[in-house]
Amino acid sequence: MERPLVVGVDGSDPSLSALDWAAAEAALHGVPLTVLYASRWQRYEQRAPSFSVDRPAARIYAEDIVGAAAERASRRVESVKVSTEITAEDPATALVRRSREASALVVGSRGLGTLTGLLLGSVGLAVAAHAESPVFVVRGTDLDAAGDSVIVGVGEPAAAAETLAFALREAELRKLPLTAVHAWRSSTPELPGRRVAAVETSGMQHAETELAEVLGQSGLDLGSLTVERRVKEGSARDALLGASSDAALLVVGARRRNGHAGMQLGSVNHAVLHHSACPVALVPHH
Known part of the structure; x- marks a missing residue:
């Protein structure tokens, strides 16, 4: 079974930059892309109203994020097969767990956390420290620039x-x-x-x-x-x-x-x- 490239998203601009970069990387390697959203549900209980008795507001919020992210990745690189995954656990824990079956992980330089002074977010740092697969941390201001080496x-x-x-x-x-x-x-x-x-x-x-x-x-x-x-x-x-x-x-x-x-x-x-x-x-x- 082909190991996917897994990218963590949370709706932040850095995670969307990581998503765009991950889609291009998946195309380079010819592997599928998995868009992963992970969070303790309680954090988002008040973020959005629930429109269904079966689906709590947090689930709707998560589905909106991964749905929009998957659509964005598919538009950016049509040749890449994109799937989504939502899990109710700490983001770093989810990504490290997922690294056991992934070809690599991709994370942004910073997420939605309140510690904005960090140059690399706590999730990215924890994932880089413990993942079993290679980890790409997407940095830089002009990610569309090819670079010369x-x-x-x-x-x-x-x-x-x-x-x-x-x-x-x-x-x-x-x-x-x-x-x-x-x-x-x-x-x-x-x-x-x-x-x-x-x-x-x-x-x-x-x-x-x-x-x-x-x-x-x-x-x-x-x-x-x-x-x-x-x-x-x-x-x-x-x-x-x-x-x-x-x-x-x-x-x-x-x-x-x-x-x-x-x-x-x-x-x-x-x-x-x-x-x-x-x-x-x-x-x-x-």
Whole structure:
């Protein structure tokens, strides 16, 4: 059975942007799209009048949201098969549960919550931290702009293969070059004169060799795809955020620690999810 792409909607503008993006992504992959609405029903008891003794107001409200969303997605990409799902549970819980059967999840950068100061909403953050499938967080102000590459952050060799494979597939589908970004930090204190330059050169060469080894050990057949290797001195956060400014998609890995119930996102993941200038794909690995 084909695994659908699942997008969470709540009627907010960011969720509608995520819906539009998800419809295009589903078409790229040739998979069906499921539009999911989840909420504790009590929250909406007073939002709309009930016109049926059999259907409470909250259910009508939910049906209106997913119905309009499904129609919007079908109009935007006619080739995609669209279905809807409504569930009376916490949105993050519903999406994480759904990730077990989904090809990927798509969420907006912010929902209807009252904590508007958050750059990424609490639902998106929780889903990114715990989903079993890849998660797309739709960021950026001009989502119709194509972007000129797919960016992938390359860190630990043991965790890179799955993230690289995902990024490669996204680049192939978009017919865009893949840019592998690797950041390094000098462990040597500042030194006077030429020795500083020598240390920097040595550090850069080591980082470039490390990146080449990671790409080589991934076992991926790059075929005719153009892969740019970009090594940056400094923090991974700054390197990835800088690269996101003109990218179509930024792909990063996320370690899942078995038996750990807390938030499973590192500082770099947090930074790109909150500040990336383009959509972010978070690829889980154990």
